Amino acid sequence: MPVDIPKDKWPGEVRTVTLGAAAANGGTRGSVVAVGGEKALPFMHFETDTPHRPALAMEIMDRLPEDWSPLLLEFWGDTAKDPAVWAKAAEDAGADLIQLQLSQTGADGNPTTPDAAVAAVKSVLAATGLPLIIFGPGQADVDNELLVPVAEATKGERVVLGLCEDKNYRTIVAAALANDHLVTARTAMDVNLAKQLNILISDMGLPLERVLMDPTTGALGYGIEYGFSVMERLRLAALQGDAMTQLPMIVTVGYETWKTKESKVGQDVPGEWGNWLERAINWETMTAMTLVESGADIVVLRHPESMKRVRAAIDELMTVPE
Amino acid sequence: MALSGIQIYKLLPQTNCKDCGFPTCLAFAMKLAAKQAELSACPHVSDEAQTQLAASARPPVRLVTLKANGNEVKAGNETVLFRHEKTFYHKPGLFARVRDDASDIGTTIAAADAYAVNYVGMDLTLDGFAVESTVDAAAFEAAIGAVRSASQRPLILISRDPAVMEAGLKALDGEAPLIYGADADNWQAMAGLAKQYGAALAVIADSLDGLAELAEQIAKTGVENLVLHPATESLSKGLALCTQIRRLALKKNFQPLGYPILAFPGHEDAGIESVRATQAITKYAGFIVLDHYAPEYVYPLLVLRENIYTDPQKPIQVQPGVYEINDPKPESPVMVTTNFSITYFSVANEVEGSGLPAWLLVTDAEGMSVLTAWAAGKFDAERIAKSVKQFELPDKVSKKVIVLPGHVAVLSGELEEELPDWEVRVGPREAVDIPSFMKQAL
Numbered sequence: 220m221p222v223d224i225p226k227d228k229w230p231g232e233v234r235t236v237t238l239g240a241a242a243a244n245g246g247t248r249g250s251v252v253a254v255g256g257e258k259a260l261p262f263m264h265f266e267t268d269t270p271h272r273p274a275l276a277m278e279i280m281d282r283l284p285e286d287w288s289p290l291l292l293e294f295w296g297d298t299a300k301d302p303a304v305w306a307k308a309a310e311d312a313g314a315d316l317i318q319l320q321l322s323q324t325g326a327d328g329n330p331t332t333p334d335a336a337v338a339a340v341k342s343v344l345a346a347t348g349l350p351l352i353i354f355g356p357g358q359a360d361v362d363n364e365l366l367v368p369v370a371e372a373t374k375g376e377r378v379v380l381g382l383c384e385d386k387n388y389r390t391i392v393a394a395a396l397a398n399d400h401l402v403t404a405r406t407a408m409d410v411n412l413a414k415q416l417n418i419l420i421s422d423m424g425l426p427l428e429r430v431l432m433d434p435t436t437g438a439l440g441y442g443i444e445y446g447f448s449v450m451e452r453l454r455l456a457a458l459q460g461d462a463m464t465q466l467p468m469i470v471t472v473g474y475e476t477w478k479t480k481e482s483k484v485g486q487d488v489p490g491e492w493g494n495w496l497e498r499a500i501n502w503e504t505m506t507a508m509t510l511v512e513s514g515a516d517i518v519v520l521r522h523p524e525s526m527k528r529v530r531a532a533i534d535e536l537m538t539v540p541e
Numbered sequence: 542m543a544l545s546g547i548q549i550y551k552l553l554p555q556t557n558c559k560d561c562g563f564p565t566c567l568a569f570a571m572k573l574a575a576k577q578a579e580l581s582a583c584p585h586v587s588d589e590a591q592t593q594l595a596a597s598a599r600p601p602v603r604l605v606t607l608k609a610n611g612n613e614v615k616a617g618n619e620t621v622l623f624r625h626e627k628t629f630y631h632k633p634g635l636f637a638r639v640r641d642d643a644s645d646i647g648t649t650i651a652a653a654d655a656y657a658v659n660y661v662g663m664d665l666t667l668d669g670f671a672v673e674s675t676v677d678a679a680a681f682e683a684a685i686g687a688v689r690s691a692s693q694r695p696l697i698l699i700s701r702d703p704a705v706m707e708a709g710l711k712a713l714d715g716e717a718p719l720i721y722g723a724d725a726d727n728w729q730a731m732a733g734l735a736k737q738y739g740a741a742l743a744v745i746a747d748s749l750d751g752l753a754e755l756a757e758q759i760a761k762t763g764v765e766n767l768v769l770h771p772a773t774e775s776l777s778k779g780l781a782l783c784t785q786i787r788r789l790a791l792k793k794n795f796q797p798l799g800y801p802i803l804a805f806p807g808h809e810d811a812g813i814e815s816v817r818a819t820q821a822i823t824k825y826a827g828f829i830v831l832d833h834y835a836p837e838y839v840y841p842l843l844v845l846r847e848n849i850y851t852d853p854q855k856p857i858q859v860q861p862g863v864y865e866i867n868d869p870k871p872e873s874p875v876m877v878t879t880n881f882s883i884t885y886f887s888v889a890n891e892v893e894g895s896g897l898p899a900w901l902l903v904t905d906a907e908g909m910s911v912l913t914a915w916a917a918g919k920f921d922a923e924r925i926a927k928s929v930k931q932f933e934l935p936d937k938v939s940k941k942v943i944v945l946p947g948h949v950a951v952l953s954g955e956l957e958e959e960l961p962d963w964e965v966r967v968g969p970r971e972a973v974d975i976p977s978f979m980k981q982a983l
Contacts, residue, residue, distance in 0.1 A: 225793060437910075440841075492837070497811075498840065512820060531813065535777055538777050540777050
């Protein structure tokens with residue numbers, strides 16, 4: 220019985236955003252990563268081609284993190300003491316991108332200085348040829364104080380600066396504009412808030428080809444269904460032609476999952492939770508996979524084993540069936 | 542083609558007799574149009590109307606129920622492609638597979654059967670077991686007996702050999718298992734068994750065309766409870782086929798493929814299996830057979846299934862109020878959080894786990910988490926202060942220390958103004974850090 224397969228035809232498409240710049244384009248990156256460009260829902264190869272695969276970023280910090288899960292600290296060991304060494308190890312572990320998280324304070328307990336932040340970023344750029352995503356510590360005034368000199372010191376590299384939020388985006392967007400960088404815009408799991416922030420950023424003159432959006436997600440068990448559905452709605456809106464949603468989506472899965480009790484704690488937890496390490500890897504991997512199914516274009520992870528599994532899944536999803 | 546509620550209403554008796562359980566014929570017609578009721582609920586509908594309504598009255602994805610000894614697993618009756626459009630209704634059944642040549646089946650099954658994990662106040666479990674024949678009829682029958690002595694949950698029986706399958710079905714009494722399955726070669730015999738034993742039948746084919754043809758042939762023999770197993774050897778092929786089946790059923794009311802989907806994410810690498818099962822849960826499977834079911838694999842899958850099948854229109858909330866944890870005294874601290882149930886359980890579990898007494902003030906944030914509620918203006922100093930008074934905390938405590946979630950440290954100044962005789966403290970951002978905070982700082 221011949222079955223007439225229903226195919227969606229969409230008027231809109233997601234913009235293509237290119238991270239990183241090689242020497243020919245004013246940067247020093249050995250590889251650049253293009254994401255977005257979708258003209259259909261994720262991996263619907265029978266409707267149209269999927270121009271770019273979801274990219275995987277490994278999250279590292281400018282100094283040894285204190286509050287990360289012991290499993291991560293054990294895995295990375297001394298590597299995590301030097302961001303350059305760590306970045307190289309992340310590249311070797313198969314990352315497409317490096318996400319460098321700047322800390323609020325240095326190892327001595329004093330606030331991170333702009334000079335220290337710039338030095339950390341430069342050492343990472345020297346150690347790896349991958350494009351870079353740089354997040355400030357997450358407090359508006361500190362972010363601005365650190366990200367502006369970082370943007371200036373890396374002019375032309377097309378790094379992604381984060382986070383732009385509705386209460387703090389102007390300085391970061393201006394720094395990206397002046398130095399040929401990109402930004403990531405984070406809103407709290409809401410389609411309209413996401414659109415609104417994209418409009419504000421666009422109004423400052425930054426082309427949307429230089430903006431990623433982070434709709435925020437929750438980890439598995441901690442609100443993932445909200446992230447999942449907001450991402451599905453954003454992607455449907457983009458395909459229906461709503462220009463302010465036609466941006467690639469980035470999700471910080473490693474950050475969300477490794478702070479859950481399931482991943483962070485190995486002792487005095489219910490026996491029904493099973494083996495700690497495997498549970499934690501599953502938490503990260505399954506959260507990532509769920510969001511890849513709902514349209515994630517960049518997934519930031521913390522553990523190389525999760526990255527290996529998610530990469531294998533994306534390889535399969537990108538294979539066009541016969 | 543689906544009919545509208547008004548079109549259906551015109552075909553009904555229009556007597557408002559309420560025998561269908563709805564107040565009026567129009568209300569019943571609207572439910573029929575929304576595929577949330579069955580025409581058979583109306584005892585008075587004419588034969589002519591029945592014929593006209595048959596096509597539109599059948600739910601686009603048939604509800605299939607597996608039964609055993611008072612336990613049931615249902616799949617189907619889904620009405621949307623995306624959960625935000627309405628909700629997904631029937632959580633896919635998770636079945637653990639054993640093969641009949643395995644040693645000590647009883648012990649394995651007993652452990653998996655007893656497995657229950659608490660998640661936000663609910664006990665989550667597997668739904669049933671799949672028994673696969675790899676030897677012969679006698680071994681199959683023995684394995685099913687061993688499973689039945691350890692669990693009363695519904696079963697999926699796996700063999701393409703009708704003689705072996707019949708031996709298996711004979712070992713079950715008064716149950717409605719799923720039998721797997723019917724292919725192009727054995728379908729007549731398998732359909733006969735499904736009818737004779739009241740089993741649901743899995744239909745197996747490599748292509749969508751083949752699947753539709755076989756399902757229709759079998760349906761003509763009178764077997765109604767079918768389950769589809771499309772070829773899903775890769776994630777991309779599985780995603781495409783499952784999406785196409787769901788779209789055909791919902792958008793085209795294409796009945797040959799209007800059945801729940803059966804998925805076998807099994808893989809020798811348990812981590813890969815979890816990834817495949819993730820896709821099955823998010824993208825349309827109705828029954829899922831697992832080969833690895835150690836807790837570290839089952840627990841996240843059960844949670845994911847719960848999350849994806851939560852009704853988006855009904856955020857899971859707890860009652861706002863003051864919760865007493867570890868028998869608090871007047872000098873115990875007050876911890877504040879929101880009434881989103883995941884938030885509440887995360888915080889309450891940690892406070893309880895600390896072993897220290899506390900009053901947990903749960904504010905009405907319309908079922909949102911701390912950060913989301915704060916961003917939406919549903920969790921601010923004014924609301925917190927109002928809750929403090931509404932739930933009469935000043936009468937309960939003497940020390941008047943109130944702890945804000947770390948994510949809303951920014952509210953502490955305003956809260957001090959709202960509650961001038963209280964000491965406002967800022968707790969950790971994440972629930973997991975609460976016990977050490979309570980031990981060190983309170």
